[in-house]
Amino acid sequence: MNSKLGPLFCILLSFGTVIRQTDMAYLNVAEFFNITNGNLSSITWAHAVNSKSELAASLNSSIMMLEADVVIGKINNSGNEIPIMAHPPANTSDLSLSDFLSEILEFNLKANSQAKKGVKLDFKSIEALENSLDELDKLYANMSYPVWINADIISGPVNATGTPVDPARFFKNTKHFQNSTLSIGWTTNYGQNFSTSTYSNDQITNMLDVILQNNVSQSITFPVRAGIAAESATQMRRLLSDVTNSTLTIWSGDGDNVNAKKLQQLILSVGVNKTYIDVPDALLKEINLSGSSSVAKTTLKLLGIALVAILVL
Ligand SMILES: *[C@@H]1O[C@H](CO)[C@@H](O)[C@H](O)[C@H]1NC(C)=O
Numbered sequence: 009m010n011s012k013l014g015p016l017f018c019i020l021l022s023f024g025t026v027i028r029q030t031d032m033a034y035l036n037v038a039e040f041f042n043i044t045n046g047n048l049s050s051i052t053w054a055h056a057v058n059s060k061s062e063l064a065a066s067l068n069s070s071i072m073m074l075e076a077d078v079v080i081g082k083i084n085n086s087g088n089e090i091p092i093m094a095h096p097p098a099n100t101s102d103l104s105l106s107d108f109l110s111e112i113l114e115f116n117l118k119a120n121s122q123a124k125k126g127v128k129l130d131f132k133s134i135e136a137l138e139n140s141l142d143e144l145d146k147l148y149a150n151m152s153y154p155v156w157i158n159a160d161i162i163s164g165p166v167n168a169t170g171t172p173v174d175p176a177r178f179f180k181n182t183k184h185f186q187n188s189t190l191s192i193g194w195t196t197n198y199g200q201n202f203s204t205s206t207y208s209n210d211q212i213t214n215m216l217d218v219i220l221q222n223n224v225s226q227s228i229t230f231p232v233r234a235g236i237a238a239e240s241a242t243q244m245r246r247l248l249s250d251v252t253n254s255t256l257t258i259w260s261g262d263g264d265n266v267n268a269k270k271l272q273q274l275i276l277s278v279g280v281n282k283t284y285i286d287v288p289d290a291l292l293k294e295i296n297l298s299g300s301s302s303v304a305k306t307t308l309k310l311l312g313i314a315l316v317a318i319l320v321l
Pocket residue numbers: 028029030031032252253
């Protein structure tokens with residue numbers, strides 16, 4: 009990153025520079041799963057597919073996208089340190105990245121098109137990403153299904169202290185995965201006992217700056233934490249309008265404090281054609297995304313009754 013250019017980009021962005029992204033991800037998720045009306049919220053997710061049993065269960069289900077975490081660690085606590093599927097602080101797993109990728113590749117080769125899966129790899133550190141490149145390179149050309157590459161590359165709310173994945177190294181190492189969607193987010197510090205928290209304007213600007221500085225050409229989705237995103241409608245709209253063709257991927261921690269009403273309003277106002285939703289079932293049940301509010305439904309019902317009354321008379 010050129011530090012001298014930083015302030016210049018900030019100025020440009022503050023004057024409303026729009027980052028033009030194409031939507032070229034090979035087999036764009038909506039197309040791949042034949043989603044009607046571009047309703048991205050109807051894509052289904054398996055979260056943290058980090059073990060052999062989770063993988064088997066996900067493959068034997070109708071779920072479309074498998075989200076899983078990559079860290080450096082050991083298989084069954086022994087042998088060399090390699091990229092494995094696990095969520096920090098875990099550093100051992102019975103599933104390596106190598107096995108995860110090849111099992112899904114083999115599954116998709118045999119599966120009929122309605123059963124095929126896409127994958128989202130959440131790299132928990134720059135080391136995890138850099139040590140996974142050989143394995144990904146080897147299989148990439150044969151992965152004719154959605155392959156998302158995710159990392160938290162910017163410090164985020166609420167005063168999160170986790171170390172983000174270095175953005176310049178992230179973009180440099182993902183440059184040759186042109187058919188992938190880059191899922192780039194913020195570190196977060198949140199949970200059940202947090203009250204109203206938002207993504208700050210600076211945190212949004214920092215994200216826009218690194219996208220511009222690194223000449224990113226892939227499709228972009230911004231993974232945002234449901235409870236915080238629901239309180240940050242203005243910032244979410246800024247992301248979507250400043251990076252054309254970008255989307256949100258709304259995720260949530262189990263038990264996070266989420267204002268479901270505000271979340272529903274956010275999703276419906278930016279559009280279900282702009283929002284992937286990977287949240288626990290309990291939260292999903294709380295939000296109605298059909299697009300017709302209860303007020304609208306009541307109005308329609310009353311109009312219907314009036315019409316019937318008029319016809320009868
Ligand atoms: C969005 O992506 C499509 C497909 O790549 C492209 O044709 C279109 O120009 C893009 N729109 C903008 C505003 O960048």
